[in-house]
Structures are given as C-alpha cells and as structure tokens.
Amino acid sequence: MNRETVVRAEPAPPLSWRRVATGAAVVFGAYALVLTAARGEGVAATLLGAAANTVPVVLMGLVARRLILRFLIGRRTALLAAGHLAVGLGFALAAYWMLLVLLGLIHGVSATEFDVRPFDHRAMAWQTLQNLTTYGVIAALVHLEAARAALTAAAVGTTEEVAKPVASGGDLSRYFIRSGEDIRPIEVAAIISIAGADDYAEVKTAAGRHLVRMTLTEFEAALDPDRFARVHRSHIVNLDRIARAEPAGNGRLLLHMEDGERIQTSRAGSQRVRARVL
Incomplete structure (x- = not known):
C-alpha cells in the first residue's frame, strides 16, 4: 500500500x-x-x-x-x-x-x-x-x-504543513495539501526537487512550489530511493527530472533540472547520481 x-x-x-x-x-x-x-x-x-x-x-x-x-x-x-x-x-x-x-x-x-x-x-x-x-x-x-x-x-495557495509520515508498507506516492477550503493531491512523481531549511522544506513541481513542515530526512525516508537522491545536505532531487549534469570540480556535479534550476551536489551526492544515472 x-x-x-x-x-x-x-x-x-x-x-x-x-x-x-x-x-x-x-x-x-x-x-x-x-x-x-x-x-x-x-x-x-x-x-x-x-x-x-x-x-x-x-x-x-x-x-x-x-x-x-x-x-x-x-x-x-x-x-x-x-x-x-x-x-x-x-x-x-x-x-x-x-x-x-x-x-x-x-x-x-x-x-x-x-x-x-x-x-x-x-x-x-x-x-x-x-x-x-x-x-x-x-x-x-x-x-x-x-x-x-x-x-x-x-x-499561490502553497503554504502547507505536512504531517509526519506514519509507518506503512510502502513509499510515499502522493500527499494532500489544503488550498483554502479545498484539499488537493500532489503526486510525488511531479516533484522536481526539494530544498530543506530547518524543520521545513520547499517542494518544487512543474506547477509551482510550496512549503511543507517536514525535514529532508523525513522526506528521504519516505521517498523511493530508486527515483529520488539526496545530492546535498540541503537538496533532494528527482532523478527522472534531471535534464543534464556537468562536472563542477572537486568531484561535484552541477545538475540542470527540468525547470531550469541548477543544483550543485556534494561529493557524496555526486557519487549517488553517478552510480544510478550516469
């Protein structure tokens, strides 16, 4: 499930x-x-x-x-x-x-x-x-x-607080956000990248971005590791949404995402990307 x-x-x-x-x-x-x-x-x-x-x-x-x-x-x-x-x-x-x-x-x-x-x-x-x-x-x-x-x-209707995931037998596939009086789903496959800051994270999709009260560590544990990689201590990326990657020196990579965002990986993050993508 x-x-x-x-x-x-x-x-x-x-x-x-x-x-x-x-x-x-x-x-x-x-x-x-x-x-x-x-x-x-x-x-x-x-x-x-x-x-x-x-x-x-x-x-x-x-x-x-x-x-x-x-x-x-x-x-x-x-x-x-x-x-x-x-x-x-x-x-x-x-x-x-x-x-x-x-x-x-x-x-x-x-x-x-x-x-x-x-x-x-x-x-x-x-x-x-x-x-x-x-x-x-x-x-x-x-x-x-x-x-x-x-x-x-x-x-933009995008400030939300995500409840901490409860234990279940599967990976996070989607979550719901409250926009005014409506509740609408966000498909995890639509996520391009997630940037973390303190107890919050900024989730970017093709449709826009929104804040969620959930740490990157919690996101990392909930997301499918075959599709998402933590490439930096402050960034998780959807591997399917990387347009291209180029060397950034010192064993790092510069990722060009589908939405035009550029994210520089750490050395460890570069190894994760190279092992599964390049």
Whole structure:
C-alpha cells in the first residue's frame, strides 16, 4: 500500500542560514565600531569585545525566533503581548548572562579560571535596555517574515504543513495539501526537487512550489530511493527530472533540472547520481 499524507496551513517560513550569517556580521561590525569609538582599545581587544557581544545576540535571537514562530504567531493580542513580554525578558537576561560569562573568559586566567562580574547598576540597566530593543527588532523581523510567507502562500495557495509520515508498507506516492477550503493531491512523481531549511522544506513541481513542515530526512525516508537522491545536505532531487549534469570540480556535479534550476551536489551526492544515472 502506498503512503499518503495530509497537510494543513502553517505560516512559518524556513530559516535561511545565509541571512543569519549576514545579520551576525552586521551586528559584529556595529559593535566593533562602537567599541572602537567608545574605548579606543587595540584591534584584538575590540574584536574580542565585539564577538562577546555578538554571540549572545545571535544565539538568543535564534531561540527567540523559534519561540515566536512556534507559540506567538497568530495569537490574540493579549496573549501575544504577554508572550512577547516573557520571551523578551528571557532574551534580555539570557543574553546579559552569556555576555558576562564570555567577558569573564576573555579576561580570565584560563578557560577554567575566570571571574563572572556583573556590571554596575547603570551599565546593567543600559545593557538590559539594549537587549530589549534588540529583541524588539528581532520580533518585528520575524513577524514580517511570517507575514510575507503567508501573503506569498495566499497568492499561490502553497503554504502547507505536512504531517509526519506514519509507518506503512510502502513509499510515499502522493500527499494532500489544503488550498483554502479545498484539499488537493500532489503526486510525488511531479516533484522536481526539494530544498530543506530547518524543520521545513520547499517542494518544487512543474506547477509551482510550496512549503511543507517536514525535514529532508523525513522526506528521504519516505521517498523511493530508486527515483529520488539526496545530492546535498540541503537538496533532494528527482532523478527522472534531471535534464543534464556537468562536472563542477572537486568531484561535484552541477545538475540542470527540468525547470531550469541548477543544483550543485556534494561529493557524496555526486557519487549517488553517478552510480544510478550516469
């Protein structure tokens, strides 16, 4: 028996690690400029200080993003405000604590011998205000990101959440998506490629693309391995939909898909394609 999966609406967009890296670089550069202007310390001290301030913002920002998407998006105003207050305070305190630890490590005798010293009350108040402001910016960006994904999905009817496949004696042959009040099937044979990001995947077919709440690992386990190959840690391709492949250097291949998309394989992915296609 073939396996079928029903999907439902979900507004959360996938996470782009390139955007995370870009944001981290911007935050790091801003802190480096501020520390240079305020303290006039050497290059090494400035870079270490900027790193100590950047790491808590990035790590806690990722945690805050997940909490906002999972628990706050789409909630009523009162619950949304209370949720943001709780998450914002948690963000501010956790980022402050992590900053103190990192500064202690930087100025300590060794990685096991260092002091964690709190700021004086004025510096602590300023740091808390700074962290809350940073959280406000992160929360606004997350809401804008979710709203943009929802609007895009509304325009093409393609934001869906795929329930995790249940065990059955066969491969995934098709699944259902909810488009407005209708439920329509998507044939797995029509899939051209699947790109993964965090807990979501973007499925491309000849008719368009849509987001599904399903990891690439889950897709890989559900799809027929004779027809689909994971050619990169972030891509699965339909081997029947490869128009051509060309060497990309270092044992990799550049796949030209039927829809015009070009996907570069990893070395391991190249071996999978060569073993079954070339």
